[in-house]
Amino acid sequence: LKRNKRTYKYYLNLFKKGLSDKTGGGLGVLLIGLAVIFLVFITFVNIADYSIFTYKRNLASKAMDYAVTAAAQQISENASAGLAVGFDEVTGKKLLEGIEIDIESSVNTFLSIFSKNYKEVVGVDENLLICVISTYKNKLRYSIKVANGSAITGELQETYELEEKINRTIKAYWGTNNDPGLVYLNENPKTNEVEKGTYIFAYLNDLEIKSLYSHRKTSLSYFTGAKIQRE
């Protein structure tokens, strides 16, 4: 114990000597310098971590764009119609009645294109919601498929009712474990993104993005029309 005490005192004196101005005070400079470097290092690692996260989030977002535009092409065979059947002869408007996106093959298309563009994540199908919309007898016909479950179909009178329908499905499926993000289609009776037509909507819940050390989660959504040809 005595020996330990002496050693402790010896080091304490050495430390004091290092801090003292008489002996140059270099130890103080060294300690402050190392502390500053440590702070800079922590900041740098955090910046690098966030930077990698934003890069990967952009990759996922672009992948979502490619995947949804590809999935929107899975339309039924009668989609390409000529002037006589493709347009209303009184108003000249495009007739989209009954043209549907096949939900099963659009999910497959989405998954194969998404995984080609964003290779980091496995099990995307578990976090995916796809909703396809078409018009039928002046009503909005929808079909929603969540994860690997079977599709739920239904009809809505007005287009603005769709946002609530999607959000209710998201809450019902993912709302028990955590608070899921909500989808905004800017829908109200006055203005909304959805028209009575053929559309596809995709939502990815809590996509896990691995960065330098952190694992962040983000939800992405994308909405597009089927771009139906009329020649």
Next chain:
Amino acid sequence: VNKIYAFIVIIPLIATFLFKSLAFYDFDTKQRYIKNAVDNTAHKVMITGVMTASDRDSLLNELRKLGNFEEESIVLKSGYMDQGALSWLEPYTLGNVLDRGEIFSIYVQSWKGSMISEMERNTADENSRLYFKASAVCRIEKKQENL
């Protein structure tokens, strides 16, 4: 301890951090620009259904400003899709017109590793090099009239 000795320790440490930060910033920024350039080209093909030699040249010019890229650095492929399953992709010939529903893919990779790769690399192992690379796979939207 003299202040001079303290600075001998601190200054190289600060310099190392500075260079590593710069190398990381260089890699991160260029990598983002390269991905953007590839995406812009892919979008153009997605809308028009064709990639011309001038499209390839303008992409190459843009990539050359950011890293070491040659003609062989750009790999173009195309293929088909059946009920959501992707077929085997085959090499794409420039100027070949693709129809709606076909798949187009671009992959670019620099032939020389990035600055951060040169700084961090300990061995001569090729696999440890960090190259600039980006890819995009899209589905053609344009229905071709003349096909």
